[in-house]
Amino acid sequence: MRGLKDKVVIVSGGATLIGAAIARAFVAEGAKVVIADIDSTGGMTLAAELGETTRFVATDVSRDADIDTCVQATVKAFGRIDCLVNVAAVYADNGPASPREDWEKAFAVNVFGAAMFLRACRPHMARGSAVINFGSTSAGVAQAGRWTYPATKAAVLQLTRSAALDLAADGIRVNAVSPGWTWSGILDQISGGDRDKVNTVARPFHMLGRIGDPAEVADAVLFLASDHARFITGSNLPVDGGYAALGPEQATSPISELLS
Template sequence: MNGIKDKVAIVTGGATIIGAAVAASLHAAGARVVIADIDRDGGERVAKDLGEGARFIATDITDDAQIEQCVASTVETYGGVDLLINLACSYVDDGIESTRDDWNQSLSVNVVGAVMMAKACRPHMVARGGGAIVNFSSISAKVAQTGRWLYPVGKAAVAQLTRNMAMDLAGEGIRVNSVSPGWTWSRVMDELTQGNRAKTDKVAAPFHMLGRVGDPEEVANAVVFLCSSQASFITGADLAVDGGYSAMGPEQGVPAIPLLAQ
């Protein structure tokens, strides 16, 4: 991908499996990468594995002072900010039983944290003549899932936020897009299945046309594309990286009409 080399990227949530893949892909494309996360051990490990041109900055994106510090420290180390990947998320969600504090915490990470990161990066992107922001939405933004209210609402807000950001930052040369991954091999799946990828693929197969979960690298590829100069005329868009999940209807991949004749 063109236009990534020597750019400076901040990846929130870069300490986890998907975030680490995004950080690694941007790094491989020639960017200098800051991993901004609350997970110190994970973040340090990812930065160390990437080596030169990568560093971890402990950052809680629900805290504006830490956001300011993260961006200032990035500029001090690498001279500016060109790319922001708003990937950190909270899965706090107890459906209707969720408390006000749960809602505030969830939206503070999933929505407001992304806004505040963008706000802090904006002047530095403007100083470099523009930039690109990739927000993380989800397949969960557009469908009802049992017992989940907070996370899907936050992800739907991110999709709308992406359009608002794209509108108001276009004049400053900042493109803003989102990705909506389908089920992607990630920490939660790793933990719940004790590392059983085959089982995870089997569970996901009926609701993904491609019959499996995505690889973190497949999501990362889409992020790198949206950051690159190949995507120079793309802004305000949401890119589904979901193996066909969102194109599939309730009939799934099963011929339904023949059921009438049975």
């Protein structure tokens, strides 16, 4: 990807499966990466793996003080910030039974965390900088038993559009990626680590017949951060194997059934 070498990137949620794939991909392109995550063990292990151009800063994105500390540590280590990738998220969702505390936590991490990280980074971002937020296919469809997570992701997509407009004059691009089902910490947890089982369940509602890999999402993030996407802002890039385009008929042919 053109224009990523020596760029300084913060990846919130960078110790997760998807966040870690993004951090690895940026480092492979010659970027300097700061991993911001509440998982100190995972974050420090990944930073050690990636070497001297990587730092880990323990960060709870629901705490402004933690965000400010991460931004200050990044600027102290590398002098500037060229890219912010807001991956950090919570997935706990009890649908209509979700109490106020669950709603507050979901918005505090998924929406307010992204907004406050951008607010803190903006003074240190020059023209040509980029922000990539994480939406989700969940933002645009009804899903049984899921209220808080889809609502936050819909809000993130609107935040992306609004921020893109207001930051355009500063030469800062703001975009989002919306993954479909992707091998992640939450899917690993609820499936007991059985990726084949997850693929079987997800196959009917992904055109490509499988879930995504973290590296495939990372490729999309790097594209949006690179010079190849220099005329793209305010956009949402689906990285979903055709999930959003498929629709309720999935791969069936109801017209054929009617004709039979």
